[in-house]
Amino acid sequence: MEFQLNLSKIPFNLENSLECGQVFRWKKENGWWVSVIDDKVVKLKQKNNLLNVKSSSNDTNEKYIRKYLRINDPLPDILSSINKDLIMATAVSKLNGLRLIKQSPWECLASFICATYKNIVSIKKMISNICCRLGKRIEFEGMIYYTFPEPEIVASVDKHTLENCGLGYRAKFLQETAKRIASREVALDNLEYSNYENAKAILLGNTGDGKILPGVGPKVADCVMLFSLEKLDAFPIDVWIRRTIQKYYSHLFENDTNHQISSWKDNSISATEYKTISKKMRRYFGSYAGYAQEYLFHYARKSEIVSLTSVSSNS
DNA sequence: GCATCACCTAGAGG
DNA sequence: ACCTCTAGGTGAT
Numbered sequence: 001m002e003f004q005l006n007l008s009k010i011p012f013n014l015e016n017s018l019e020c021g022q023v024f025r026w027k028k029e030n031g032w033w034v035s036v037i038d039d040k041v042v043k044l045k046q047k048n049n050l051l052n053v054k055s056s057s058n059d060t061n062e063k064y065i066r067k068y069l070r071i072n073d074p075l076p077d078i079l080s081s082i083n084k085d086l087i088m089a090t091a092v093s094k095l096n097g098l099r100l101i102k103q104s105p106w107e108c109l110a111s112f113i114c115a116t117y118k119n120i121v122s123i124k125k126m127i128s129n130i131c132c133r134l135g136k137r138i139e140f141e142g143m144i145y146y147t148f149p150e151p152e153i154v155a156s157v158d159k160h161t162l163e164n165c166g167l168g169y170r171a172k173f174l175q176e177t178a179k180r181i182a183s184r185e186v187a188l189d190n191l192e193y194s195n196y197e198n199a200k201a202i203l204l205g206n207t208g209d210g211k212i213l214p215g216v217g218p219k220v221a222d223c224v225m226l227f228s229l230e231k232l233d234a235f236p237i238d239v240w241i242r243r244t245i246q247k248y249y250s251h252l253f254e255n256d257t258n259h260q261i262s263s264w265k266d267n268s269i270s271a272t273e274y275k276t277i278s279k280k281m282r283r284y285f286g287s288y289a290g291y292a293q294e295y296l297f298h299y300a301r302k303s304e305i306v307s308l309t310s311v312s313s314n315s
Numbered sequence: 316g317c318a319t320c321a322c323c324t325a326g327a328g329g
Numbered sequence: 330a331c332c333t334c335t336a337g338g339t340g341a342t
Contacts, residue, residue: 168323
């Protein structure tokens with residue numbers, strides 16, 4: 001399967017969208033961005049208004065690609081709705097065309113369970129290891145690729161297999177969560193049809209029925225909802241975003257006597273802080289707060305407007 | 316409820 | 330070659 005997608009008058013930037021930290025399995029090979037989506041190898045190359053697409057499957061049609069890349073999101077309207085201040089205006093002007101990507105919920109959930117307390121380079125390696133060892137093999141244009149393994153597979157392997165993928169203490173979290181997804185104790189795919197509050201309560205196990213997903217806290221839940229469950233108002237808060245907010249949005253918290261922004265410690269976010277920041281920023285940016293988060297996150301990392309002592313290169 | 320702290324491990328920096 | 334520190338946080342106390 002091979003075709004071109006005409007993007008004239010549709011703002012889209014492939015590189016920004018794939019490198020902003022929301023997806024972990026795309027890599028550049030011979031000028032093409034390559035990954036496996038579901039069970040299909042997909043290669044993408046953008047030249048101005050044209051997106052070249054190649055795939056191992058004939059099911060990878062224009063509709064499929066448009067959905068995955070969220071081409072139908074009204075990006076100009078979204079960006080003007082979140083463009084509320086100078087820092088966002090700068091991020092938008094530098095990253096225009098960055099779109100959220102619609103991932104498979106299970107792969108997204110598993111990825112962000114692995115992502116806790118790791119840098120992006122390490123995350124990519126862990127996920128690559130999981131796919132190599134447990135995924136289905138696909139050959140395309142002389143190269144071998146692997147699918148992301150189904151929850152049933154992850155649930156049933158020996159625990160050491162996951163540990164050997166470099167997951168460390170995350171191995172048991174991932175496997176336990178895989179079991180509960182595989183058994184459909186938690187119907188992950190149905191959460192797309194719940195609202196933000198309900199979906200989050202179910203992911204966090206706050207429904208009172210004891211269906212806990214280990215390794216899933218507020219940050220992981222927000223990432224899964226934003227990147228795979230159509231909750232574009234979700235606003236994940238990690239150390240980068242928190243530092244950016246502390247530096248550029250402290251005025252929003254001036255009247256908050258309970259949670260003075262100046263007292264935030266640099267290396268951790270308490271549950272209370274998470275709720276305070278999340279509520280404030282979701283209200284401030286509105287129904288597309290998740291787009292704002294992604295632009296701020298990528299801009300903060302790329303431009304180093306907030307400092308980290310150890311920043312890994314993105315290669 | 317709410318704050319503190321340990322946690323697997325790879326990779327960077329000294 | 331070593332040591333120290335940190336990473337898209339979460340769970341236990």
